[in-house]
Amino acid sequence: MSRPFPVSTAAERMDAEFLAKWADRAAIGPAARAVLREILDRLVADGGPVAVNTLRDPAAVAELDARDLVYVSDGRVMLAYPWSGTPTAFVAVLDDGHERWACCAIDALGLAPMLGTPVTVRTRCHHCDDAFALHVEPSGPVGGDGVMAWVGDRGDLRGKACTSL
Amino acid sequence: MAQWWAATRAPGAALTLPEAFRLGATIFGELLPRLLRAD
Numbered sequence: 001m002s003r004p005f006p007v008s009t010a011a012e013r014m015d016a017e018f019l020a021k022w023a024d025r026a027a028i029g030p031a032a033r034a035v036l037r038e039i040l041d042r043l044v045a046d047g048g049p050v051a052v053n054t055l056r057d058p059a060a061v062a063e064l065d066a067r068d069l070v071y072v073s074d075g076r077v078m079l080a081y082p083w084s085g086t087p088t089a090f091v092a093v094l095d096d097g098h099e100r101w102a103c104c105a106i107d108a109l110g111l112a113p114m115l116g117t118p119v120t121v122r123t124r125c126h127h128c129d130d131a132f133a134l135h136v137e138p139s140g141p142v143g144g145d146g147v148m149a150w151v152g153d154r155g156d157l158r159g160k161a162c163t164s165l
Numbered sequence: 166m167a168q169w170w171a172a173t174r175a176p177g178a179a180l181t182l183p184e185a186f187r188l189g190a191t192i193f194g195e196l197l198p199r200l201l202r203a204d
Contacts, residue, residue, distance in 0.1 A: 003179070005178070005179050006177075006178040006179065007178060007179050007180070007181070008178035008179070008180055008184070009180065009184050010180065010184045010185070010187035010188035010191065012178075013178075013180070013188055014188070014191065022196050022200075025200055026199070026200050026203060028200070033200070033201060033203065036200075036201065037201050040201075081192075081193075081197070082189075082192075082193050082197075105185060106185055106188050106189045106192065107189065107192075107193065108189070109182075109185050109186045109188075109189035109190070110186075110188075110189030110190055110191075110192050110193030110194060111189075111193065113189070113190040113193060113194030113195075114193040114194050114197065114198065136186070138194075140183070140186050140190075141182055141183075141186055144182045145182075147182045148179040148180060148181055148182065148185070149179065149180045149182065149185035150177055150178075150179050150180075151177050151178060151179075151180055151185070151188070152175035152176065152177035153175070153176045153177045153178075
């Protein structure tokens with residue numbers, strides 16, 4: 001079927017630049033790694049944003065910010081991929097019923113594999129603006145036939161909204 | 166339609182849902198957990 005827009009694949013998006021970025025991120029130190037775990041846990045448990053001065057090692061956050069693993073503004077961690085501490089177009093209903101926000105469509109789809117539990121993603125169609133929900137198991141989405149995700153040619157997002165379904 | 170897509174989105178590409186899930190699962194189900202465990 002011919003589409004009026006480019007269609008890509010996961011493999012094409014995980015190109016050399018993508019892999020180099022993750023290799024660079026993997027070089028963070030133990031303190032940054034520990035504080036990233038703490039931030040992600042808190043965003044799941046409490047939502048956000050997370051005040052930097054409430055973290056066990058606030059100084060380590062700068063390294064995460066420099067590598068685009070978190071976005072800090074006014075002394076608060078506004079997002080730590082895949083979670084956003086402020087509202088986005090992607091509401092994730094977790095297995096325990098709590099609602100959190102995902103940074104973008106790809107992040108929303110990655111929640112269930114990350115958590116190992118089902119997640120329901122609520123958003124709106126970018127084309128028709130209809131609200132819809134997509135149930136995602138750790139092994140993959142249930143239904144959603146015909147749904148496509150738009151992935152921007154992102155470099156460093158720095159807190160911007162990025163993709164749509 | 167092509168004009169609408171170009172005007173309402175940042176440059177990029179569409180992924181089918183299975184491909185989008187594959188990308189999300191690789192990033193957040195594999196790469197990020199590996200990074201968090203790497204001590």
